[in-house]
Structure formats: structure tokens, C-alpha cells
Amino acid sequence: LEKGKRVAIPLGENPYAEGRKGEWRDFFQVGEENGRVQIRRVKALSPKPYTPRTERLAVDIGLSPLIATDRGDLLGRGFLRLLAAYDTEIQTIAKRAQREGRKLSQVPEYREAMGRLRGFLKNEVNRLLNRLVALHAPAVLVVERLDLRSPELSRRMNRLLSNFGRRYLKEKLARLGELYGIKVVEVNPAYSSQACSRCGYVDPRNRRDTQTFVCQACGHRGNAQVNAARNLLRRSSPEESVITFTPKRETLRLLLRRYAERSRPGSRLRPGIPGGRSAALEQVWGKNPYLKGFPDLLRTLG
Known part of the structure; x- marks a missing residue:
């Protein structure tokens, strides 16, 4: 050269x-x-002929399953299990290379495993998003800011997911727009996994685990990712647009205040809380750990 x-x-x-x-x-x-x-x-x-059947579809991206929608679809239920198998294989190769004093870039087994992992991620993302389009034919796809991580995986795998998984998702979403004219709307996901999609109550105790959502206020139960997708759908509407650009702490204050306003006696937006407003304040609202950061809000409601 x-x-x-x-x-x-x-x-x-x-x-x-x-x-x-x-x-x-x-x-x-x-x-x-x-x-x-x-x-x-x-x-x-080149664009393909496409007739939307669904005006707007919200998607919550996770790992178990990979995709949940506001319509209740759960796609890629075995995704995390297969990722864990790749994780174990790659970690084993990496530890052996470290003991032998070899760089991973010089280990053929590592390069081969990484190639299979990238192929798996790309194929699953493409397959499941194609399935989603076939099921609902949305005009608009509402997605959260993508963050693929899991405490069940190693730091190495979470880093790989953050790099490759997120890239493949963004590339596929862009291709869907190019091929079918599907518009992709990105919304702020803050507290979408802890807010009740039925009554709006926000509490870290609402989400029991990665799968289960049980609202402490109204008792609504359901899949945690489907619940989150329904919150994302609501946030994509014009009246909720303030949440998109609101810092996380202010988003929490806004969500708590909105719930309080809806729970007031006589409010037409009042959720069905057993026992009325006093019971909600004593049994639920007063025990909400998030209110420790907003004593002024607690005093106002009290």
C-alpha cells in the first residue's frame, strides 16, 4: 500500500x-x-404492494419472548433459552482461551460460534417481524428505545446483544418501512413495564417478574410485556407526546400525578379501586416506594 x-x-x-x-x-x-x-x-x-389492516401496533421488545404486542401476541418464546445456550458455549470458549493465553480473535471456535450467534439473531429478528407484519399488517409500528439486556446472561452476551441485536432490529424496521411503507414511531419506555395499562397506577411491585404483571391498585393481571406494549401504544398518541421527551424522573412524577387525578371522587376517569379513594391512599398509594421521592405529591394527595 x-x-x-x-x-x-x-x-x-x-x-x-x-x-x-x-x-x-x-x-x-x-x-x-x-x-x-x-x-x-x-x-x-423496491416497494411491495401493501394494504394495512391495523392502524397502529405497539411492540415491546424483550428476550422472553423477544416480541410482545398490545394485541396479546407473544413471539419468540424460546429466544432467551437459545441465547443462554449460545452464552454458555461462548463463555466456555473464552475461559479456555484465557487459560491458554490466546486472544479470542485467534481462536477459530470462537469466531465460528460468534458467526452462528449473529446468524441466529438476524434470522430470528427477521422471521418474527415478518410474522408480525403477516399477522396484523400495521400502518404504524410503535416501538420503545431498544435496549436488549438480561440479568440471566453474561456481560459479554449482553454487550453482544446490545451491539448486534439492536442493529439487526433497527435494520429490519428500516427495511419494513422501505418495502411496505410502514412508519416506525419510537416512544419513551420509562416505567412502561411498571405502569398498569388499565388504570395507570405506577408501582415497582406491579411487575412480579419478567412474565407476570399484577396491579396493586385495580388488581389487573396479565403478561408483563403485553401490558408494557399497551402502555407504549397509549404513549404514541398526540395527547401523550409529552412523555416522549420528558426526563425519567419527571415522567414518573407526571404518571403518578395523572393517576392521582383519575382516582379523585367524581372524576370521570376514576379507575375501579376497591374501597374508593381513602382505601387506595391507605392501602396502596401510601405504600408506594416511589412516593418517597415526591413528598410534596404525597402531602397534596393526603
């Missing part, structure tokens, strides 16, 4: 990209994976 002189780099064929209808663009993507430079030519895909 000589500084200032052009270098011709031949590119291999990509049968998948060659087989898709569209127009090749005059630029390339250059990246690095496992110590190897990856160069990809960009192709703009």
Missing part, C-alpha cells in the same frame, strides 16, 4: 442481495467484525 494511491478491492457476489428487486446505490458500508473488514454495497429495495 502506498499513501495517496488508490487500491482496487474486488467484492464477492451476494446471491441474496442480487435476487432482491431494487436499485444499487453508489456508496458502500465499511465495518469490522471479528478483526475482519466487511465491505457491503448498498441496494435500495
